[in-house]
Amino acid sequence: MAAVPTNDGATLVLAYFPQARFDEVRADVQRAHLDQVRTTAPSLFDRVQAGRRVEALRGTGDQQNFFRQATGPGWALVGDAGHHKDSITARGISDAFSQAESLVRHVGDGLADPARLETALRRYADDRDESLVEGYRATLATAQLETPETRLSLLRAVQSDPELTAIYFDMVAGVEPARALYTPKLLALL
Ligand SMILES: Cc1cc2nc3c(=O)[nH]c(=O)nc-3n(C[C@H](O)[C@H](O)[C@H](O)COP(=O)(O)OP(=O)(O)OC[C@H]3O[C@@H](n4cnc5c(N)ncnc54)[C@H](O)[C@@H]3O)c2cc1C
Incomplete structure (x- = not known):
């Protein structure tokens, strides 16, 4: 899940599912999307419920590598x-x-x-x-959409510190290599 500010004050609320579930998700996309927000990001769900949908949901089941x-x-x-x-x-x-x-x-x-x-x-x-x-x-x-405990611990440690959070997003965007995240501060938090 992610919530990304976009044009005209709107927020893009995006959800990823396993590609194999594409047909099932598309059959009732509104429900699948809301369920995913509710179970994965409950605080975001409250914001979504309080908001207004301004566009149709769009998706793809063809992400190639x-x-x-x-x-x-x-x-x-x-x-x-x-x-x-x-x-x-x-x-x-x-x-x-x-x-x-x-x-x-x-x-x-x-x-x-x-x-x-x-x-x-x-x-x-x-x-x-x-x-x-x-x-x-x-x-x-x-893209495997698996979250082993080691990854969750890493993300919790990153989330607890603004500097690590900034490095993490630089890493995700390809600005920094993965090793840049493993600072003494992160290692102390793990
Ligand atoms: C759901 C989704 C979310 C994404 N989110 C992000 C993100 O947040 N950040 C990020 O960095 N990337 C993101 N990406 C990836 C990003 O959109 C692409 O990697 C990027 O657009 C690739 O740019 P491109 O110029 O190579 O190709 P494209 O943007 O696909 O441009 C190719 C263009 O060529 C045109 N074209 C094709 N064939 C012809 C032809 N025969 N004659 C003339 N024109 C033609 C197409 O219409 C298209 O306009 C996302 C992709 C998807 C699907």
Whole structure:
């Protein structure tokens, strides 16, 4: 569950379910969504009950996870076209921008030189895979929607401290690597 402030003072209340339940959830989406809010985030449920729905609920049951070949002779893929992962960790936009930036940095002014271009595209492809694989693995783990006790303890410790909370969200957004979270302060709280 998450509640995200959006345009015109509205709040996006989003819920994730196992993809295998898509048809069941879609059959009565309003009920499934409210049940999920109530059981997972009761304080948010109270806010939702007091509010007014301003749009129809939207959902997808087709969240794919893949790396495609990033480049070939004279072409390159950036963003979701080349690499897609479950939206649960909300990294797709940042990752698409970082790929575009990396591609431009590698190609530079070498577009007209086939040998330089080939090298640049190969390096872009290698960098893409290397820089995205950690976030990809983390996303696949999160998308399992399992919350073992170790993860709950970690989240409780993070929640108790504003500095750790800020690092945590930077980590989720891909701004910081996972190891940045494991500060002495966090280790003392665990
Ligand atoms: C439910 C959900 C929530 C998400 N939440 C977040 C989030 O909070 N933060 C985050 O960073 N990411 C989030 N993402 C992921 C993010 O939306 C994508 O990773 C990002 O939009 C990818 O950008 P893109 O430009 O590669 O592709 P897209 O945004 O898909 O853009 C591709 C565009 O190309 C157009 N197109 C396709 N084929 C053609 C054609 N033949 N000719 C012309 N145009 C064409 C499409 O219409 C589309 O406009 C979310 C995704 C989903 C599904």
